[in-house]
Amino acid sequence: MKTPRASRLAAVITICVSGALGLSACGSGFASPSANESSDAGSGPISVLIASSGDAEATAVKAAVADWSKTSGTEASVNVASDLIQQLSQGFASGKPADVFYLSPDQLSGYASNGSLEPYADSLANKGDFQPSLTRAFTFDGKFYCAPKDSSTLSLVINNDLWQAAGLTDADIPATWDELEATAKKLTSGNTVGLSFSPEVARVAAFFPQAGGSLLSSDGKTATVNSTENVKALTFVKKMLTDGSAKFSSDLGAGWGGEAFGKQLSAMTIEGNWISGALSKDFPSIKYRTVELPAGPKGKGTLQFTNCWGIAADSKNKPAAKALVEQLTGTQTQMTFAKAFGVMPSVISAESEFRKEFPEQEASIAGVEYAQTLPSQPGAADVLKDFNAKLATLQTSDPKAILDAIQAEMTATLSK
Amino acid sequence: MNTLTRSTHSSGTRGSGTRGNHNATGWLFTAPVLIILGLFLVLPVIMAAWVSISDWTGRGSPFAAGTQFVGAKNFEAVISGGGLAERDFGTALRNNLYYVVLVVPLQTIASLFLAVLVNSRVLKGKGFFRTAFYFPSVTSSVAITVLWLFLFSATGAVNKFLSLLGITGPNWFQEPAGIMHLLAQSVGIDSPPPAMESGTFLGVSWWDWLSGPSVAMSAFILMAIFTTSGTFMLLFIAALQNLQGELEEAAMLDGAGVWQRFWYVTLPMLRPTLFTVITLGLIGSWQVFDQIYTGTEGGPAKTTVTPAYLSFSTAFNNQQWGQGAAIAFLLFAIIIVFTVIQRVLLRESDSVPRRKRMNPKPSRGRSLWPR
Numbered sequence: 001m002k003t004p005r006a007s008r009l010a011a012v013i014t015i016c017v018s019g020a021l022g023l024s025a026c027g028s029g030f031a032s033p034s035a036n037e038s039s040d041a042g043s044g045p046i047s048v049l050i051a052s053s054g055d056a057e058a059t060a061v062k063a064a065v066a067d068w069s070k071t072s073g074t075e076a077s078v079n080v081a082s083d084l085i086q087q088l089s090q091g092f093a094s095g096k097p098a099d100v101f102y103l104s105p106d107q108l109s110g111y112a113s114n115g116s117l118e119p120y121a122d123s124l125a126n127k128g129d130f131q132p133s134l135t136r137a138f139t140f141d142g143k144f145y146c147a148p149k150d151s152s153t154l155s156l157v158i159n160n161d162l163w164q165a166a167g168l169t170d171a172d173i174p175a176t177w178d179e180l181e182a183t184a185k186k187l188t189s190g191n192t193v194g195l196s197f198s199p200e201v202a203r204v205a206a207f208f209p210q211a212g213g214s215l216l217s218s219d220g221k222t223a224t225v226n227s228t229e230n231v232k233a234l235t236f237v238k239k240m241l242t243d244g245s246a247k248f249s250s251d252l253g254a255g256w257g258g259e260a261f262g263k264q265l266s267a268m269t270i271e272g273n274w275i276s277g278a279l280s281k282d283f284p285s286i287k288y289r290t291v292e293l294p295a296g297p298k299g300k301g302t303l304q305f306t307n308c309w310g311i312a313a314d315s316k317n318k319p320a321a322k323a324l325v326e327q328l329t330g331t332q333t334q335m336t337f338a339k340a341f342g343v344m345p346s347v348i349s350a351e352s353e354f355r356k357e358f359p360e361q362e363a364s365i366a367g368v369e370y371a372q373t374l375p376s377q378p379g380a381a382d383v384l385k386d387f388n389a390k391l392a393t394l395q396t397s398d399p400k401a402i403l404d405a406i407q408a409e410m411t412a413t414l415s416k
Numbered sequence: 417m418n419t420l421t422r423s424t425h426s427s428g429t430r431g432s433g434t435r436g437n438h439n440a441t442g443w444l445f446t447a448p449v450l451i452i453l454g455l456f457l458v459l460p461v462i463m464a465a466w467v468s469i470s471d472w473t474g475r476g477s478p479f480a481a482g483t484q485f486v487g488a489k490n491f492e493a494v495i496s497g498g499g500l501a502e503r504d505f506g507t508a509l510r511n512n513l514y515y516v517v518l519v520v521p522l523q524t525i526a527s528l529f530l531a532v533l534v535n536s537r538v539l540k541g542k543g544f545f546r547t548a549f550y551f552p553s554v555t556s557s558v559a560i561t562v563l564w565l566f567l568f569s570a571t572g573a574v575n576k577f578l579s580l581l582g583i584t585g586p587n588w589f590q591e592p593a594g595i596m597h598l599l600a601q602s603v604g605i606d607s608p609p610p611a612m613e614s615g616t617f618l619g620v621s622w623w624d625w626l627s628g629p630s631v632a633m634s635a636f637i638l639m640a641i642f643t644t645s646g647t648f649m650l651l652f653i654a655a656l657q658n659l660q661g662e663l664e665e666a667a668m669l670d671g672a673g674v675w676q677r678f679w680y681v682t683l684p685m686l687r688p689t690l691f692t693v694i695t696l697g698l699i700g701s702w703q704v705f706d707q708i709y710t711g712t713e714g715g716p717a718k719t720t721v722t723p724a725y726l727s728f729s730t731a732f733n734n735q736q737w738g739q740g741a742a743i744a745f746l747l748f749a750i751i752i753v754f755t756v757i758q759r760v761l762l763r764e765s766d767s768v769p770r771r772k773r774m775n776p777k778p779s780r781g782r783s784l785w786p787r
Contacts (some may be wrong), residue, residue: 085733089474089731091733092475092476093474093475093476095475110734110735111735113472114735115473116475147769156692199716248590251587251717252589253569253571253587311673379734381733381734382734384716386504389592389716389718390717392590392592392715393593393717400430409500412500413500
């Protein structure tokens with residue numbers, strides 16, 4: 001009695017599983033032919049997936065996309081992702097990704113190497129207008145994959161009231177490491193520390209070029225993480241942390257440098273352009289100015305950040321998607337975005353207008369000239385994450401040991 | 417209420433009528449569930465198993481052509497690769513091991529204690545206390561995590577309270593130092609002995625294996641105990657209410673004290689429930705994910721990364737789908753092993769196997785006496 005029942009059970013399971021397989025096969029079966037059909041014809045609505053820094057950004061992007069939709073006659077919708085990377089991955093796996101989406105440089109290599117991304121940017125009409133450093137950031141295997149949507153650089157943000165209260169004037173704006181340390185000490189009093197920034201490589205690594213170092217060699221093929229220059233820079237950061245004139249924002253109970261700055265837990269912070277949007281939204285009463293990061297022993301240095309407008313290889317309407325990106329990265333739209341949520345345009349043609357419109361962001365623009373970008377090679381994101389983890393304990397660890405460990409990891413990643 | 421009647425009833429129906437017809441009808445009625453289970457459970461498990469031994473890159477179906485079989489490569493990268501993947505897995509295992517080792521016993525003791533407390537005859541307002549203790553369990557874990565982030569922030573309520581006592585509280589969710597390391601530091605051991613520094617297991621040095629949970633993880637441990645003890649208290653209350661008052665009275669007449677009655681009479685009869693609670697606790701605490709995802713995303717310094725979270729971030733954020741699936745299966749194996757171990761342990765200590773049959777299942781309530 002047991003055997004037939006067991007075999008029948010097995011049969012039923014087989015039927016169910018094969019049925020389920022069949023169903024899922026049907027699912028993708030429906031998707032792929034229609035995808036092929038329409039990518040040739042180039043029709044169908046466009047869906048845009050973004051990760052928004054706030055209402056201002058979401059509203060501005062939605063308005064810009066709606067504008068394009070009206071003039072082009074192609075339906076388009078904007079979705080704001082709560083977890084962009086997860087939603088993108090899901091879309092690529094199901095074969096029905098969003099057509100146009102935000103993409104960060106560290107995610108580029110992963111999606112590019114599995115063929116999820118359409119390398120369309122080389123054929124854009126305004127291809128030559130993008131800042132060269134941004135074009136490099138989104139070039140993988142010799143192909144310019146996606147159009148940079150904006151740009152930001154790190155600068156030193158100073159609280160005007162605390163600055164004056166400490167008896168400092170314009171002449172005291174730190175131009176060197178020593179001055180930075182001295183100023184930070186003067187600004188440290190009571191519950192306020194002089195300088196604060198997030199415990200992550202995306203802030204700390206700004207000190208590396210100031211000492212003449214970098215994370216990778218200029219061709220991006222060799223790791224130079226534990227160079228003497230970088231050791232010098234990280235030792236300087238550690239010194240400021242241990243003598244109390246600087247603190248990680250996390251040690252102040254803040255989520256990031258901007259929050260510590262807004263709550264006046266720190267008088268200065270190292271942040272990108274996005275801080276202006278955040279401050280005007282959450283801490284509108286704070287008066288501040290941004291200046292270039294102080295120069296180290298080997299001159300000025302900062303980090304540049306950017307995202308791009310990715311287009312999915314599985315998009316059903318790539319021509320329309322490309323047309324949309326062309327408009328979104330156009331000089332006018334980028335200026336609208338700059339006014340709405342404080343980013344810098346990614347195109348050179350908008351630079352002079354931006355300088356005129358936002359004289360207070362002069363420092364960020366100036367930084368573009370000498371900025372480095374963080375490594376975006378396959379697997380580098382993981383190494384940087386480990387770097388962040390190690391930076392959290394910088395105060396109690398040996399800077400050289402941290403850099404040695406990351407050097408080994410980075411070398412292993414690059415040689416894969 | 418009575419399984420005895422129910423079981424005779426069901427065996428009676430099975431005996432009558434043509435069996436084939438009944439079987440067909442049976443399959444028909446179970447078909448929806450079988451299909452749903454097949455589609456949402458069996459198929460995904462098969463898919464994940466395939467992904468863990470393939471080079472699927474995350475685009476299109478894993479069963480589509482172009483996805484190659486790579487053998488145990490993904491598993492090797494995670495447990496013996498010598499690289500970052502192995503070290504991350506080792507770190508995640510260490511973090512979760514301390515979490516399990518602390519959460520499971522503490523939540524079991526806490527829930528048993530609460531159950532005995534609200535089950536006692538002298539307590540007034542039992543309903544209120546039961547609801548109060550159960551409340552954290554019905555609240556969404558995301559909501560509690562957010563609450564916890566506020567309570568344990570640098571200037572949060574917990575640190576304010578500690579400062580009243582003259583203690584400077586740590587910056588809980590930002591403090592990566594392990595509590596064993598902190599203890600070692602307080603007795604003057606600042607740096608690891610060289611032997612413990614050089615030797616490694618899964619890419620993590622022995623010194624780091626012995627770090628204990630980080631301060632951040634400790635806050636999560638407190639939270640897990642706080643949220644789960646209510647649920648398990650309910651299980652214990654149900655078991656306690658089925659225990660015989662007569663036995664306890666008999667023990668009392670024999671002169672057993674409160675502690676003796678609990679230790680020698682009540683607790684042995686709770687063993688099946690204890691098994692359930694520990695098993696559920698083990699599984700739940702090895703799978704901890706949502707608190708990490710909403711709370712710390714693995715930080716500070718990766719001390720709250722757990723295998724479940726690592727599996728997610730490896731697959732979704734790093735596009736290493738094979739390794740992510742491999743971690744999930746390793747986690748599955750770990751849970752099985754731990755469950756088997758604790759089953760064996762609980763069984764061995766049972767000197768009177770027959771007593772197991774007198775377990776306080778609701779239906780057998782009144783038939784405890786030897787038959």
